[in-house]
Amino acid sequence: MLRSVITSAALALALGASPALASGGAHLDKQAWSWDGVFGSYDKAQLKRGYQVFHDVCSNCHGLKLVAYRNLKEIGLSEEEAKAVAAERETKDGPNDEGDMFNRPGKLSDRYISPFANDQAARVANNGALPPDLSLMTKARVGGPDYVYSLLMGFADAPEGFKLGDGMNYNKVFPGNQIAMAPQISDDLVTYADGTKATADQLTKDVVSFLNWAAEPELEVRKSMGLKTMIFLLVLTALFYALKRKIWKDVH
Amino acid sequence: MSAPAFNNKIIKWIDERIPLFTVLEHSTSSYPTPKNLNYWWNFGSLALFALVIMIMTGIVLAMNYTGHTSMAFDSVERIMRDVNYGWLLRYLHMNGASFFFICVYVHIFRGLYYGSYKAPREILWWLGLLIYLAMMATAFMGYVLPWGQMSFWGATVITNLFSAVPVVGNFIVTWLWGGFAVDNPTLNRFFSLHYLLPFVIFALVFLHLVALHTSKSSNPLGIEPKGPQDTIPFHPYYTIKDLYGVGVFLLVFMGFVFYAPNFFGEPDNYIPANPMVTPPHIVPEWYYLPFYAILRAIPDKLGGVIAMFGAILVLFALPWLDSSKVKSGRFRPVFKWFFWLFLADCFLLGWIGGKPAEGNYIPIGQAATFWYFFHLLVVLPLLGRLEKPLALPASISAPVLKEKA
Ligand code: HEM
Numbered sequence: 001m002l003r004s005v006i007t008s009a010a011l012a013l014a015l016g017a018s019p020a021l022a023s024g025g026a027h028l029d030k031q032a033w034s035w036d037g038v039f040g041s042y043d044k045a046q047l048k049r050g051y052q053v054f055h056d057v058c059s060n061c062h063g064l065k066l067v068a069y070r071n072l073k074e075i076g077l078s079e080e081e082a083k084a085v086a087a088e089r090e091t092k093d094g095p096n097d098e099g100d101m102f103n104r105p106g107k108l109s110d111r112y113i114s115p116f117a118n119d120q121a122a123r124v125a126n127n128g129a130l131p132p133d134l135s136l137m138t139k140a141r142v143g144g145p146d147y148v149y150s151l152l153m154g155f156a157d158a159p160e161g162f163k164l165g166d167g168m169n170y171n172k173v174f175p176g177n178q179i180a181m182a183p184q185i186s187d188d189l190v191t192y193a194d195g196t197k198a199t200a201d202q203l204t205k206d207v208v209s210f211l212n213w214a215a216e217p218e219l220e221v222r223k224s225m226g227l228k229t230m231i232f233l234l235v236l237t238a239l240f241y242a243l244k245r246k247i248w249k250d251v252h
Numbered sequence: 253m254s255a256p257a258f259n260n261k262i263i264k265w266i267d268e269r270i271p272l273f274t275v276l277e278h279s280t281s282s283y284p285t286p287k288n289l290n291y292w293w294n295f296g297s298l299a300l301f302a303l304v305i306m307i308m309t310g311i312v313l314a315m316n317y318t319g320h321t322s323m324a325f326d327s328v329e330r331i332m333r334d335v336n337y338g339w340l341l342r343y344l345h346m347n348g349a350s351f352f353f354i355c356v357y358v359h360i361f362r363g364l365y366y367g368s369y370k371a372p373r374e375i376l377w378w379l380g381l382l383i384y385l386a387m388m389a390t391a392f393m394g395y396v397l398p399w400g401q402m403s404f405w406g407a408t409v410i411t412n413l414f415s416a417v418p419v420v421g422n423f424i425v426t427w428l429w430g431g432f433a434v435d436n437p438t439l440n441r442f443f444s445l446h447y448l449l450p451f452v453i454f455a456l457v458f459l460h461l462v463a464l465h466t467s468k469s470s471n472p473l474g475i476e477p478k479g480p481q482d483t484i485p486f487h488p489y490y491t492i493k494d495l496y497g498v499g500v501f502l503l504v505f506m507g508f509v510f511y512a513p514n515f516f517g518e519p520d521n522y523i524p525a526n527p528m529v530t531p532p533h534i535v536p537e538w539y540y541l542p543f544y545a546i547l548r549a550i551p552d553k554l555g556g557v558i559a560m561f562g563a564i565l566v567l568f569a570l571p572w573l574d575s576s577k578v579k580s581g582r583f584r585p586v587f588k589w590f591f592w593l594f595l596a597d598c599f600l601l602g603w604i605g606g607k608p609a610e611g612n613y614i615p616i617g618q619a620a621t622f623w624y625f626f627h628l629l630v631v632l633p634l635l636g637r638l639e640k641p642l643a644l645p646a647s648i649s650a651p652v653l654k655e656k657a
Contacts, residue, residue, distance in 0.1 A: 201470035218339040226510025237499030
């Protein structure tokens with residue numbers, strides 16, 4: 001263990017690749033997100049649609065363990081809807097008064113229950129690959145939401161001569177260009193309750209928006225508080241400056 | 253120190269028993285400060301301000317943080333999501349570290365340009381360097397606490413450097429880790445030390461200020477004040493100027509905290525630490541990059557480590573390496589150019605430090621490392637002897653009066 005850590009560290013030290021290389025070097029498809037910029041905020045309807053995609057598709061393989069079921073109310077699910085989602089999966093609890101551990105349906109206070117009991121079980125079900133938890137995905141990759149968008153839209157046929165591994169799929173932006181996840185998005189994959197047309201582009205934007213909310217639920221509070229803070233500081237600094245001018249008036 | 257007369261009875265009563273107010277009076281109201289300090293002199297008080305922010309946010313973070321490998325990452329995310337304004341605390345602390353370093357770097361280069369390290373301020377300069385070293389250690393250990401991929405691998409790479417020490421190297425590394433790999437004991441001791449060191453820094457800052465108030469502030473002209481016409485009391489002149497600086501500082505700092513909180517961070521640190529998966533690119537925080545470049549410029553591991561530590565240690569000898577009697581770069585026509593070249597060289601090193609050690613980056617890094625040491629060890633000693641400085645003004649007031657006329 002010690003030796004392997006040292007050698008791999010030394011190797012990384014010597015051969016480290018730049019972040020651009022790490023993300024496959026491919027050009028990311030930059031999107032205009034509703035939360036971009038100083039005044040940006042989430043589009044609630046979009047988050048709810050994105051949640052639908054996550055729930056129906058991604059959550060079969062990926063966890064979202066930093067988000068609690070109660071948090072789903074923030075994006076427009078009703079108390080009943082959130083409770084129903086929580087109850088879809090079971091979690092271990094206990095011990096009860098008899099001293100036994102038992103399984104019970106999820107509750108609002110639980111964090112999103114992962115689809116697999118542990119990493120090993122997840123790998124067995126996914127051809128040896130581990131579907132990472134998506135709670136922080138848009139913060140954990142260079143390019144953030146644009147990367148995740150480009151990844152989901154970046155599946156294509158492997159170019160001539162590209163050696164694709166067993167069970168692997170060609171992807172334009174994934175590092176190394178082959179990923180163990182099959183293409184997930186296609187037109188009309190889900191039927192939106194609000195009548196929005198479910199094109200592949202729309203589905204992807206929606207699910208990435210939802211994931212960005214999952215990673216940065218504080219974003220809206222942060223930006224609005226930021227604006228007030230900046231205005232306050234501008235006034236304060238202007239006052240300090242005026243005072244400075246006044247006090248220093250006679251110094252030559 | 254003659255005790256000032258206090259009118260307030262309570263203040264007088266206290267001051268006769270413990271001279272708190274006398275000390276305060278001497279170090280603010282009546283502390284004579286050169287009247288010609290420019291805005292580069294604001295960065296000392298800004299660094300202190302940043303330190304206070306770090307300690308205040310850090311103490312509250314520590315109330316909610318869990319120092320265990322199985323919980324550290326999630327506890328930080330709990331702070332981000334469930335603790336009231338936890339995201340603000342954490343982003344203030346995270347970006348505060350970067351801004352602390354920005355202030356200190358400007359402060360150091362201010363000193364380099366204006367020759368602030370020269371007699372009688374050598375010990376003041378040393379104390380500053382000790383603060384800088386303690387900051388590097390503190391920030392390094394703080395970065396390990398959230399236990400993301402970069403936390404883990406950064407800690408592994410940096411602690412591994414000590415294995416280059418002959419004979420006892422591996423023993424030192426095992427001792428630092430508290431085991432045979434970076435693991436829970438490492439995280440625990442880093443948390444403990446991360447809590448301790450900022451207070452050591454605070455003590456060093458106190459000594460730094462005692463030394464400052466003994467030798468007094470230098471100034472852009474680099475000539476000592478000749479009398480009361482050259483100085484003004486610190487309060488209210490510099491208190492208000494420093495406050496104005498704090499306002500501008502906060503505007504920039506808060507801009508990052510609220511609108512680009514992860515600008516200085518690495519996305520990889522939002523992936524929980526995993527000893528089995530090495531990230532493709534291990535980079536330290538930006539403030540270490542120049543030293544990381546020096547480390548990698550030397551093909552030999554031990555040599556690299558010596559060069560890296562040497563790059564800071566050599567600064568302790570600066571008061572004697574720089575042989576010029578003239579302090580301020582303003583009156584040193586040749587030094588001025590070398591100063592800007594040196595600054596550019598440090599930026600170049602920082603840029604190289606963030607690049608992989610391959611291709612052209614290697615010779616560029618080596619050339620920049622060479623110049624770093626060449627400037628300090630050869631150029632500065634020679635310049636003082638060869639360069640003909642401009643005529644110094646008679647006093648601080650003299651040129652000011654002339655400029656006004
Ligand atoms: C010289 C002042 C300090 C510096 C430069 C500093 C630096 C840092 C850095 C770079 C991090 C990692 C931030 C991140 O990526 O999340 C960190 C984390 C942390 N620091 Fe400090 N720190 C200072 C003072 C303190 C103090 C005084 C305390 C406690 C009393 C403290 C407690 C913590 C805790 C609990 C964390 C982990 C939470 C987190 O990662 O956000 N720090 N520090």
